[in-house]
Amino acid sequence: MLKDITLGQYYRTESPLHRLDPRVKIVATFAFIISLFLVKNFIGYLIAGLFLLICIRLSNVPVRFIFRGMKAIFFLLILTMVFNLFLTPGIVVFSFWKLQITKEGIKLALMMGIRLVFLITGSSLMTLTTTPNNLTDGLEKLLGPLKKIRVPVHEISMMMSIALRFIPILMEETDKIMKAQMARCADFESGSVINRAKNLIPLLVPLFISAFRRANDLAMAMEARCYRGGDGRTKMKPLIYQKRDFIAYLCILLYVVMVVVIGRLPV
């Protein structure tokens, strides 16, 4: 059941998108998300969709895999669309009881739906094609200028990469503990809500103990290697822009200009 969570996961394969500098991908994702909020008509979304489709093709990640993560937000998506559908004032198209559907409501609901789906797909495409380490490296480099105003950029990114690194470890640990307790006939799947919460104790206690132990071990290992923060620390694989990264920046710029110009035309 834990295997179904693909949000924020990395998909190991070889593709032009995987090879790009993480900074490019972070900037591109932000540009894409902002562009989604600037668009005012469906032609704009069509362009955004095409851009996304090209990116998905370039990433070599199976489409099925990307949309599996969508299940998690399905409920949110439906809720947003229903609220927009019924609660937007305007020209009434259809009404029953106290509810009425307006022309504006249909349009808004559709736009919201598309926006949400694109948003999730776009950002999960970034995490699917970038290793957590690369992602935090890129973020650290991008936020570098903030060091001047005393923001602890290195520490933040270090914390982030450790947290990300621990997600699969703890997931695996959870799986093992669950199996060990299921071998003793523990039941995690049935019963009332209160009983189910109670049944989680045999899972949570070993999990917390192991998390604390791992954190302790990691701190010790870092200290043993003289870790003392980011000042003067060099990288084994420093991020250097290649030709392809500049081409990618150019493509993104082109896309943003196109979407903003066409997408904001009044319909």
Place this chain on the structure above:
Amino acid sequence: MAILLNHVNYIYDEDTAMANAALIDVSLKIPDGQFIGIIGHTGSGKSTLIQHMNGLIAPSSGQIFFNNEDICDRDYNKKNLRARVGLVFQYPEHQLFETDCFKDVCFGPKNLGLSQKDAELRAYTALKQVGLEDEYFYQSPFDLSGGQKRRVAIAGVLAMNPEVLILDEPTAGLDPKGREEILGLISELHRKTGITIILVSHSMEDVADYVERIIVMNRGRVTFDGEPKEVFSHYKELEEMGLAAPQVTYCMQELREAGFDVDTSVTTLLEAKNEILKAFMKC
């Protein structure tokens, strides 16, 4: 006939690029009362194999029968199966959670729906069976030594009165003395109760002295299956898999090559000693 595996295959992450066959066409018969060792290198599929036996993992294809019932049936009682085929995992830290050892061992029997009194009775018997001293009964399991934690973990499964006991690497991370104690305990358990025991290990030395049958796993397949003597006679092939026969086997082979008339198929230290003495007398 206790457990029967019929052409079992298992593939991890079946429909992704990471697909990885962990078991390939495994067919096994495990009769009642046997003491079996499953040997294999890390990643050979031995852990995956034993998790099939109590229904924690369902095979990608093939069938598994326990007492002639297909355990993959939708309406087969998995809970009941897990009580009858007890599985002790490698790390006791993964299952100990209660405030004291006694309560922790009660967890299994209570899940079976036993009354508090019956569960406590079972827990007491199980803790006695694994030879934990009384003074540790009401201590936190987290304060115990590695060997004692393992005993409590084994007791936690034994308390459900299983017909088959599977132990995954019960000696990992123990010092030689602790290792010997745990293995001695397991073989005594087998002798006294007569339950089927499956011991999973990557060390030949661990199992050679105790088990009556060895199953060697390599890359998801059963490579050898037979009595220790028979399996160890393939010591050259075992080495190619990154496994090794017990040191006794090597010692006897070298004696044979040096021209002594010894039986190279002995597996335990005691047999080897007798064999060497016999050869020595002849000289």
